[in-house]
Amino acid sequence: MFTISTQRAETTPTMASSPPPRNQPPRLAHDLVERADVLHAWQANRHKSCHVLLGPAGSGKTTLALQWRSRLFSQGFDVAWMSAQPDDEPEALMDALFAAFDAITPEICQELHLLYNRDGQFLLSSTLAISLIRSLERHGRDTLMVIDDYQNIRAHQAHAMVQTLLDYAPPNLHLLLISRQVPPLQLERLRAASQLHELDVQDLRFSLQDTQEFARQRLPALAPEAVHRLHQLTDGWAAGLQLFVLGMQAQPKRTHWHEPVKNAHDFVAYFNREVLHHLAPERLHGLLRLSPVHHFNEALVVAMLGPSAGQDLMSLLEAQRMFIMPMDEPRAGWWRFHPLFRELLLERFEQAPKELQRTTRIRLGNWFGEKGMLRDAVQLLVAAGEIDQATDWIERHARELFLNGELQRLVRAVAEIPRSYLKKRDSLTLWLGWSQLCYRQFDACQESIDRLEHHLQQQLQHAQRGRSALPPTSPEQAHACMLQFSLALQTDDFSRAQQLLPHMLHMRSQSDAVLQGGRRNLLGWYFSHQGTPAQAREYLLGPGQYREDGSPLQDSSFGNMMSLALLGMTHLHEGHYRQAEATLRAALSKAEAALGSHCEAACNAAGLLCEVLYEINDLQGLRELLERYGDAIDKVALPDARLSATLARSRLLALDHNLAEAQEVLVRLENAVSSRKMLRITAILLYEQFQLSLREHALSEQNHGCLVTLAALAQRAADKQHHAAEKISHYATLAQAQWQAHQHQRHDPAALRQLQALAASPQLARRLQISAIALPALALQRAGQDSAAEDLALQILEQTQASDMVRSVLDLDEASLQLLRQVHASRSKNHPILGFYAARLLKLADEEQASLTHSAVAPRLPADALSERELQILSLLANALPNKRIAQALGVSPETIKWHLKNIYTKLSVFSRNEAIVVARELGVGLPSAEQKLALR
Secondary structure: OOOOOOOOHHHOOOOOOOOOHHHOOEOOOOOOOOOHHHHHHHHOOOOOOEEEEEOOOOOOHHHHHHHHHHHHHHOOOEEEEEEOOOOOOHHHHHHHHHHHHHOOOOOOOHHHHHHHHOOOOOOOHHHHHHHHHHHHHHHOOOEEEEEEOHHHOOOHHHHHHHHHHHHOOOOOEEEEEEEOOOOOOOOHHHHHOOOEEEEOHHHHOOOHHHHHHHHHHHOOOOOHHHHHHHHHHHOOOHHHHHHHHHHHHHOOOOOOOOOOOOOHHHHHHHHHHHHHHHOOHHHHHHHHHHOOOOOEEHHHHHHHHOHHHHHHHHHHHHHHOOOEEEEOOOOOOEEEEOHHHHHHHHHHHOOOOHHHHHHHHHHHHHHHHHOOOHHHHHHHHHHOOOHHHHHHHHHHHHHHHHHOOOHHHHHHHHHOOOHHHHOOOHHHHHHHHHHHHHOOOHHHHHHHHHHHHHHHHHHHHHHHOOOOOOOOOOHHHHHHHHHHHHHHHHOOOHHHHHHHHHHHHHOOOOOOHHHHHHHHHHHHHHHHHOOOHHHHHHHHOOOOOEOOOOOEOOOOOOOHHHHHHHHHHHHHHHOOHHHHHHHHHHHHHHHHHHHOOOOHHHHHHHHHHHHHHHHOOOHHHHHHHHHHHHHHHHHHOOHHHHHHHHHHHHHHHHHOOOHHHHHHHHHHHHHHHHOOOOHHHHHHHHHHHHHHHHOOHHHHHHHHHHHHHHHHHHHHHHHOOOOOHHHHHHHHHHHHHHHHHHOOOOOOHHHHHHHHHHHOOOOOOHHHHHHHHHHHHHHHHHOOOHHHHHHHHHHHHHHHHHHOOOHHHHOOOHHHHHHHHHHHHHHHHHOHHHHHHHHHHHHHHHHHHHHHHHOOOOOOOOHHHOOHHHHHHHHHHOOOOOHHHHHHHHOOOHHHHHHHHHHHHHHHOOOOHHHHHHHHHHHOOOOOOHHHHHHHO
16 A cells, blocks of 8 residues: 655654764774874874875774874864775765764765765766865865775775875875775875875884783783783784783683784684683673674663673673774764674674574664664665565655655665565655656656556546546645656646646645645746746745644755745746845855755755846856856756756856857756757757857857757747747747848848737746847847837836846847947936936946956966866867867866866966966967877867
8 A cells, every 4th residue: 555654753763863873983992002103103294195004904903093083183183084894885985975074064065965965876986076175175174084994995986086086185185095905096196296105014013012001001910921922922913912812801810822813814713712702602692693783882782682681791892892892973872893803793693593693683673773774774674584674664764864855865775675565665666756856867757656656546446436536635646746746847848747737736735744845846836937926926935844843844845945946036037136136145045054055955046046146247256156056056956947057157158258168068958958858948058059159250050050950949849839839939039030130131020020029028038038129129220210229229228127137238249239328328318217227237338348358467377387187188278179078088077177177267367268278378388199189089
């Protein structure tokens, strides 16, 4: 049966608010031997980019690193510590990375977490690494990133990400890799630049003095000659020393020890013989039952063994330090076994009766499920063969994970469940469908919807015995309908959305936050696009949504913060830019304050605000917003916000005379939306590309190509009776008229009337209305009808002044601006307010033109101030190659190229590709090498 949990908060298990404790570093015990000599030498190398600590298991690598970490804390360093487990997939490693940096400040990984959690897959390593590098640059403080047990990392994506961090690390980032094996990374460049500090087993071995201090702390009565013998038997191996102490404590009357313990093989044999053999059976049994878990606390031990036996075992482990390591704050009370010890216990556990293994894992899994640690619970229960119980826990936690935006945790938990079981649990298919939608996996989402609707239809037919389907009233039907409606909006399929609209309007649910918030925001989005913003605002300004526990629903697409961003979108669609600016700035500020700078609501508000800032001519604010949110908007934002940011970015690049890059920005989004048959957005992007091509008279072939493609798209939309056919036709008509004007062709009277009707259409965006008025105004002026031309020019000023528009006027061609100057000179006395506005606009236009004509070239840095890689990129840039081609030539990602270009612009004191190219030529940076040319073919 398809059911959606509506449990109250007091009956729902508390979700873990952060990754499992195994991602936290061990806590440094207060009575460990301090390796003063090693630490002093290490301290002198603390500012190097990379530190590698190599040694076999049990050699004290982690303890030594913890001691160094403690010293760095006292010197103002921040330290992010993560550990890799043998079974870690890339997703688990990312969880560990997030937890490590969140322990410093959540701001460092906010953008990275958003990009990763909303992509649905392990992104390009360079994308993740560059995001982290940028955040750490802003963070400013010296930061050590520690990766313990690096030898457990198998995923090539993870190695590539670490390599990118090493290659492009800012001065304040330092990496420490702790491993049993040499990491498969390219460290030669760092070694040659004296940026690599390496320690190995020789550095890790205890000196005789260290062994004496160790014995003094643990066995103060041990004779000096016995200490010397102990050092010989262990060769200074840390685990061997600790193991001998355990043996001596277990057998205090024994006086002679002959077997050496210098490696992991010796450890296993000795531990079995001298330690585990002497444990009481109930204690050994308890240890084996804990071995399947990565971490434990006293509550878990007591739950598994009972109060008496559990407390007894914990006392033994803590008193004898039996190869357990305390987890660091903020999870005091959590422990983990030393890897050598856990491997030994697991080997014994797997030799136990199968039924004991199964029941142990079931009890452990259910305990973790009660504590909200879903990943541990599902893995343990699936390993025990209890798929139904594992699925139950996912269903209980799915709603909260979804509303918290923790889609990765939800999807990965569902991925542990065999596909055959998903067919039995439609609620899991629902939540999987929502996650697929958020990941923009639209085809997979549609498959999940089809599966849901098929099952629901069968249920409905069975219940109604052939009666026609009614509007959805049950939670199951409502969720399926809303998921389909949301998919239609995400894919710009407003025809399908219109078919579902009656069901959405009749949907009622007073207790389901997902249904309430989703219905409000989705209907607001829909009616804003339908040209009825007032109706959209009726929904968006409705009562706020609350979770079952009474707390406001802030995050996710259905939260109150997203409602505010969508409210700003309604003003933007109306062309009320000042109102849109105020609303979107408020939405961005509130979302950042409540949820952090990189949350879904903030990214959507920022994307929409980009278009507003361009129009009101706040170009510096736009640059800063794109620098901060650009990548996140591309990966996370709704189609409208992503389109707004893309248009603003392209127009800004065009202002900087970066026409090739401006075109590339548009083409990249066009490729993404055209593959999803999003005709309306494709038409907008084609029209914008056409506008760019008009700026360079030499691109007539490209002009005509855009024109033909746009006309064909309009015909295709009309033939299919597409919901946006009229809007697409408007774009094609306006482009054709602009092409004729560009070719100095005369417009016939019918064409002029068509343009004037087009300008009056509410379906046309305000910026395009200005262009649609300017064209017939110029045509009338050329025909000698100056008065009629001035009437239309006055209409341009009236419309732009009423909407607080600036760039729509400044971006007009010189002939249109000259006509506006003529109107200002002849009619401003009769329109004082309009005259003041026109004077301000024309002054801005004159200043902009003067800046282009008389701009002085800033002092340039010498070529040797750029790195070798930056010079390579500048060389390719000088040959007018777009970012994608440069990335192909150098074997890196476009995101890496963008990051390098930012640094190049800063060093050369320029703001655009064209300026950088001019400087490149001044510096004598030439053509690409033969190898680079070959790579470009």
